[in-house]
Ligand code: NAD
């Protein structure tokens with residue numbers, strides 16, 4: 001039975017991937033996660049002990065990484081500092097984890113001949129105009145805007161260099177905005193759901209016209225599994241589910257699914273350098289690996305995500321006050 005090492009598996013998308021792998025394959029999984037403010041061990045509760053192992057540690061810790069790569073032939077690398085707003089206030093952890101951490105893993109992959117899959121974001125391509133008919137493809141030039149996206153772009157370039165210079169067996173995927181269970185309340189959709197559940201109004205940055213291309217975390221997981229099993233080392237695959245929505249439309253839908261008036265939200269201070277629009281053309285992944293998203297309706301995926309937050313207040317409540325107090329300090 002194969003064993004996969006998953007970095008950042010106690011975070012939002014990593015924990016969804018671990019659940020997906022345990023439910024849909026025979027693989028065993030080891031998670032390596034340092035449990036920053038964004039990691040939550042409870043997101044991995046209930047997994048079968050004969051197929052799941054958890055190691056608390058830092059991806060920058062080379063001796064620990066070496067020991068783990070020695071006994072895993074496949075690695076999926078999710079660990080990152082992931083929130084744009086945090087990167088605008090304190091960029092340093094983003095350089096450490098996203099750049100030095102990825103470098104540390106790549107050096108181990110080089111030593112052990114590991115099959116390495118690097119998880120990245122559409123934000124490396126910068127943004128599109130709202131009325132631009134184009135979408136991002138694997139050939140779009142890199143043009144990141146924020147400290148977060150520039151460190152993710154840096155990590156992608158390191159992966160490409162380690163493939164070309166040292167023959168590391170690596171693939172890269174760049175995915176659009178994810179939603180689903182286990183997402184930290186600092187992020188857009190969980191923040192608005194939990195605001196309403198705690199009697200606060202949703203907060204829209206600026207005019208709220210920015211567009212994001214939403215995909216359910218389970219669809220991201222199925223795409224990553226397809227790339228891990230059938231992707232070609234050295235290749236990059238864009239992952240997206242044709243889910244473009246502006247932020248106002250998302251807030252209005254959350255309000256109406258929770259039985260509130262559609263205009264019961266506040267406009268707050270805009271994000272500095274706020275990217276206007278992301279949009280993914282995932283034709284290559286669909287054509288070459290036969291992948292298709294399973295969540296065809298954003299409204300029903302969002303509705304089940306709302307149910308999850310309603311049913312799992314114990315999971316998110318301890319994070320909520322600290323996240324909101326960080327936002328309040330910025331007028332957001
Ligand atoms: P997250 O912030 O929810 O989780 C990150 C996880 O990494 C946490 O569990 C944290 O404890 C862990 N971590 C952070 N620094 C670490 C370190 N130095 N060593 C070990 N573990 C560490 O992030 P997420 O939203 O689940 O994103 C996961 C990956 O997916 C990231 O690489 C991100 O760039 C990428 N991505 C995210 C989205 C999105 O919509 N959230 C979209 C595309 C790509």
Ligand code: TDX
Pocket residue numbers: 082083084085120121122123176177178186187188189191203204205206208210211212247271
């Ligand atoms: O309270 C809010 N109000 C608001 O209007 C918050 C938290 C966000 N926003 C806006 C900013 C964005 O236009 O909502 C949109 C989504 O914001 P985030 O959830 O912070 O996501 P984004 O900045 O788009 O980045 C996300 O997708 C790409 C992830 O956090 C990244 O890790 C991923 O790479």
